[in-house]
Amino acid sequence: MNRIIYILAILCLFGCAKEEAIPVIADFEFEVFNDDFSIPVQVVFFNRTKGGEDYEWTFEGGVPSRSVNRNPGVIQYDAKGVYTIELTATNQDGSQGTKTLEIQIDDPVIVDFEITNLVDNFSPASYTIQNNSSGADSFSWTFEGGIPATSTNQNPGEIVFAEPGDHVIRLEISNGRETYDLQKTITVAPFLISDFEYQIAFDDDDFQIPARVQFQNNSISATSYQWNFEGAGTSTSTEENPKITFTKEGIQTISLTAFNGKETKTISKQIEFFKNTNLRELNDIKFGINTAHTGNTRGSFYTIAKRILFTANEITPGVEQDIDLVFFGLSNTFSRNRFVSPDQLSGTTFDELQSPKNTIFINSQELCNCPASLTPTQFDTMRDDTLLDNLVITETPGGLQDFDNTMVPRIVLFQTKEGKKGAIKIKSFVDEGQDSYILVDIKVQKE
Template structure:
């Protein structure tokens, strides 16, 4: 009997020991914020790391969606700044349960921006103020390259002064404690003030004989006002940027330019020497080609005194033709027959007729002209003014129109233009260069008819 009772007790005990134990639930999860950007809108994905759970309930305060029963709820979006609680509750069939909650902070957007205001102008020293239009930040760091002060942690840094010309980089770096953004802006401080100028003299006055018209070209830097002072002219001052002045007095005349930009003032000066009016224009080393050189467009045979330029056949237009004063005709490279002829008389030459030509009187052969006019090479060289020409009578004669060869050198040719200006040509050389042969001459002629 006792043995039977022992066996029954053992079976009962064994049955109790075989009962299954309950599985515990241990809730855990983590998350990842897209681009690590906590500024709205914020997208968060949650990863369920729970062990032992079978059913789940997520609660997302402030999120969209705000609830989920999926093991992994996907992407939750937050559109409003704030601190929100995320909770995960989980159970299993054994009746076990657990939960976990965390908080997430959602920030306003972090936007970095600022405005730059120049206080007066950008001439050194240049002062600027800065308006901070950023949002979503709690700390600020300004860097002012070349500025005083060089840095600032204030939201509005106040006035900053830049003393060196050139480009200066301004950087604003902002942060909300988790995210940092920066923006830069470049300001340009104008170069230091410089007073400087140059001048050009009118084409007809380039011998600096009074009256002489001079154009002043202002090359000053960082200037806003100009104050000119002139000697030797009836216009003693000017506030124009690039004035034009006629000088009437002889000698060395001084010109001053004082410039300012409201912060600095600088002055520069130049001296210009003017001479008495000789009413004599001297043109040196002019080449006039024989007819083949002219027609081949290598050395022109036509010359304009007003333009002080020789022209080839290709360069002759109706406008140019009306300004020609001197025409040289050289028959060949041996210089056996040469003469100057009036622009309105092309007969006996190989040149085409000019349109609206001038009439110029020439004395090619002083020895044959049978006239009172005369001049030697030495007298030509000695001319310092037009006094010899004033009383000289230059008339066209058949003898004076006769051509010449190269046996006499130098040779003097006298002429009178359509405007009545009298002058002389000195043939210095006959240069043989095949079909491109030419004569080399100096010319002295009245500037104005008196």
């Protein structure tokens, strides 16, 4: 009996005990991708709730806007604003917990600016800057070498750069949470310099008038030019690189003034021009014997206009018609030598030319039996073409005879197809085997 009473007492004790519910503590955290709060913003949520079994998420302004998953994944925000996130968690005991947070979504932060040059980039150069940035509320400008050097205005106005060279302009913007920066470089042109050089025309390189001169403008940071020429047919020019003919002998002054709207600089140089002697002087020309010419070591074919000796492999159709003088030396003994007309090569070892010129020669004045005569002394003292102009140069069988190396110096007279008269002074016969040559000076009329 007592045992039955004990068991009933125990059952009554446990049956009368009240069940205790499990509490719910709602909690969550979130992380913004790349810590970037500028739209579009992606946020991942982490559920830290304790005691919960079912969940209800609401995301104001988010996509999606609702979730019943424990961890809702990634939520995206596409518009600026302050939005509420709410999590309500429950369990089977009927317990419930709620947590709300606010998240601030910002407009995208874009840093950009545009630089405009005022007038030109010559020092001192002025620039204005248009701020095209967005999503920011603070601005910090730095202007390397500029006046002013810094600014916190959204649009800093006019900036002046006095020193030539590259200058960095940097803008840093912020919305209070994120900071972005951008830099650009402007180039201020060097200080104005006026300078030039000149090149005399090939045919006028003895600086005898009339002389044609090509001027090369080397000015820096200039936009316009004013030239002044003494002793020229054209006294002034505004061209950048003028070509001028000088007609007066003596020392002539050339001035160039360069402008760029802010500065003016002038430079002057002098060129000396000489009286026209109508005499071209060509010195130390080495005419090779026939083996030197055909072996392409020393040329035997000469053009007066270009002042060039050509070897056999250099004779092209474009060259053939320009040849004035041909020297034929039989060997390095110099026992038989003569200058021959370009159209009379059949008696030499040279190939005949196409469309050749005709040049009249007097190789041996002593055998010529003609009135034309010029001594080595007269050659050396010749300062103009008077002596040449008075010569009557005609070909005779005796004048065309070969000569040897027994007479040094020797004067050979000639007249070109164009009627220019000239003299060749053979100064020496140089024995270098198959590369042997004669060393000569030439004086010939220009016109």
